[in-house]
Amino acid sequence: MKLFNQGTPVTSAVSFAGLIEKIEILRSTLRWSSRLERPEIEKLLKQATTLRDEVMGLSHKERFVAAASAEPEAVTEVEPVDLSSRERRQALMERSFIFEGTFGDNPKLLEALEIAEKASPTDLPVLIDGESGTGKELMAKVIHANGSRTDKPFISVNCGAIPDSLLESELFGHKKGAFTGAANDRRGKFESAHTGTIFLDEIGELPLVGQVKLLRVLEAHEIQRVGSDEVISVDARIVAATNKDLRRMSQEGTFREDLFYRLSVIHVTLPALRERRDEIALLVAYFGDESAGQLKRRPVKLTPRLRDFLMHYDYPGNIRELRNIMYRISCLAGDTADLAHLPQDIRPRPAGLSVVAGAGKAGVADVTTATSLAEAKRAASDEAERAFLERGLQEVGGTVAELARRFEMNRSHVQMLLKKHGIHSKDFRGNRAAEGGK
Ligand SMILES: Nc1ncnc2c1ncn2[C@@H]1O[C@H](COP(=O)(O)OP(=O)(O)OP(=O)(O)O)[C@@H](O)[C@H]1O
C-alpha cells in the first residue's frame, strides 16, 4: 500500500520489505518441513515470530511518520491488475501486512484482505459478513492488528449473547445503585475499548432499543453509564460482524437502516468454504499439522476414503468445522484416520462406506435406499451395530478384549463384527485419555 512504503528512504523500504519477506519464507518453510523434529521447529518458529514482532514494532512509527510527511501522491499510480493469487498474497507480505494466521489464496479472501489493508489505518467502521465459521472474528483482529490502534485494547462483544435487560449496562456501564444488583460503579465495553477497537459480533442480533443507543454512540462518540448523567467521550474504532443479511433486515424493518449505513462504510464479505474448494486440501494439511503440534503427536494419515469425503463435504460450519474435524480425528485416530473418526452426524452411511473402499460387508443397503422393509430393518440394524462398536472402542481405548468383557460378548464374535464393518481397533487406541480430557 502506498501509505507504507512511499516516501520512506529507498534503502530502508527495500531492506524492510526484504527482511519481512525472508522471515515469512522462513516461517512457512519451517512449518512444512518434514525433516526437523517438532521441538526444533517450534523453537525456530518462536524465534522467527519474535524477530518479526521486533521489526514490526520498530518500523511502525517510521511508516506512519513517513506517510504523514510524504509528498502528495501523483495521480499516475496505476493499481495492479490481474495478479495471480500468489502474487497478491506475496504483495501483501511485502507491504508488511499482518495476516494473524489467515490462511488461503482464494481470490475472494484476498480481496477481503486487501480491503482490510486499506481500511485498517483509518478509523472507518467496518462491517464483516459471512456464514458461520468463515473467519469474521479473525478478520476483525486482522483489521485491528494492521491499524494504528494495534497496541490498544481489542474488545469483543457478542451482541447475541447479552440478555436485553443487561445490554445497556454491558455496553455502556452503570453507576452504583442504578438498578437492583448494581453494587458498584462499572464501566462498559465501549469505555474498555477507548483508544482501541470494539468488535460487535452478531450485530444482527442486537435488539432495536440497543440499535438506537448504538447509533447515538456512533454519531456523538459519547456514552452515558446507566443511572449517570455524566457524558463520557469514547474513541473506539467499530468493527461489526454478522452472518445475517443486514441490508435485507433493514428493508424488512428488523434492523435500523441508518445504523446499517453507519456501520457498513467499509463492507467485507468472507467466502464460504464451499466457494474455495480448491483450498480444502491445503487447509486439511495445515490444520492436520497444527493439531498434531498441539496434541504433540505425528500428523495423522488419512485413508483415501476419508480424504475423499473431506474434499467433497459441504462444510456448513466452514473453516471452523474443518478445523474441528481435523482436531477431532487427530485426537481420536491412531496412525491413520478413517471415516469412523468423523463426527457421527456427518459420517457417511454404511452403503457409502462399503462402496467407497469395499471394507464393509458387500451390498449393505442404506436405510433410505432400501427397497423392502426387511432390507431397511437390516440396514438400520447394521448401522446401530457399527455405531455401538465404535462407541465401545472409543470408550475402552481400542482394546478388543476389554470391549468384549465390558459387553459380555465373545471376543472372536467381536472380532468378526469389527471385520464385517471394516473397523480397525488400533484406530481407537489412546483415545480414552483424550476423550476424558475434553
Ligand atoms: N482463512 C483462515 N485461515 C486460517 N484459519 C481460519 C481462517 N478463517 C477462519 N479460521 C479459523 O476458523 C475458526 C473460526 O473463525 P472465526 O471465529 O473468526 O469465524 P466466525 O466467522 O467469527 O464464526 P461465527 O460466525 O461462528 O462466529 C477460528 O479458529 C479461526 O482461526
Ligand SMILES: [Mg+2]
Ligand atoms: Mg464469530
